[in-house]
Amino acid sequence: EDQVTQSPEALRLQEGESSSLNCSYTVSGLRGLFWYRQDPGKGPEFLFTLYSAGEEKEKERLKATLTKKESFLHITAPKPEDSATYLCAVQDIAYSGAGSYQLTFGKGTKLSVIP
Amino acid sequence: EPEVTQTPSHQVTQMGQEVILRCVPISNHLYFYWYRQILGQKVEFLVSFYNNEISEKSEIFDDQFSVERPDGSNFTLKIRSTKLEDSAMYFCASSEGGDYGYTFGSGTRLTVV
Known part of the structure; x- marks a missing residue:
């Protein structure tokens, strides 16, 4: 069974204070690892997909990296508008293709950035 | 930017009642999903x-659940x-x-009372 564990559960940062969120995963075969942002009462908003160890992707103040066991979401000089819950999800090769690319999500890290 | 539209945003229903949740996916997408x-x-x-049929379902999706794409745009x-x-x-x-x-x-926030 696929497992995704995110840490910490919650993180409070001062504006400008950089940090990293962790996502560790267990899958039979990784097809892709996804990062999403979720605001309260809203659906997840797609940020990145990573496919292989060593891959990195960046978007504004966010950078996602991937190893064979975990992924990190680095937040550089965060602003209050970065406050949200960040979700990590994996696509397992075993469940991919033939019309389905289902995701297994972690519980998320709730990030609060204080002005 | 294209978006997926869901209605209603909030539904309250009594236990034992039937509910239908509606979705309009992005028009050129081919794969459709429900999560909770x-x-x-x-x-x-x-x-x-x-391709107009269920391709995968979880253990949660038992006989009480069903999905349809009745008219090529809606997904329920x-x-x-x-x-x-x-x-x-x-x-x-x-997704594409x-x-x-x-x-x-x-x-859609579903509340069963």
Whole structure:
């Protein structure tokens, strides 16, 4: 069974204070690892997909990296508008293709950035 | 920017009643999904739909659940006889294919009383 564990559960940062969120995963075969942002009462908003160890992707103040066991979401000089819950999800090769690319999500890290 | 639209945003129903949750996916997308999120818990996969049929479903998606794409634009999730434990946020999502991140709708909050 696929497992995704995110840490910490919650993180409070001062504006400008950089940090990293962790996502560790267990899958039979990784097809892709996804990062999403979720605001309260809203659906997840797609940020990145990573496919292989060593891959990195960046978007504004966010950078996602991937190893064979975990992924990190680095937040550089965060602003209050970065406050949200960040979700990590994996696509397992075993469940991919033939019309389905289902995701297994972690519980998320709730990030609060204080002005 | 194209978006996935879900209606209603909030539905309250009595236990044992049937509910239909509606979604309009992005027009050129080929894969459609329903996920749910019980308050304080993970987003969980329910079902995927491709080429006008269910392609995968989870253990949660039992005989009480069904999906339809009745007219080529709408995508619906029906719960035949709701239970208290069906109370959750239900998200519809669509994608062009597996190599693309899904686009999620804003969700329908279902409350069963």
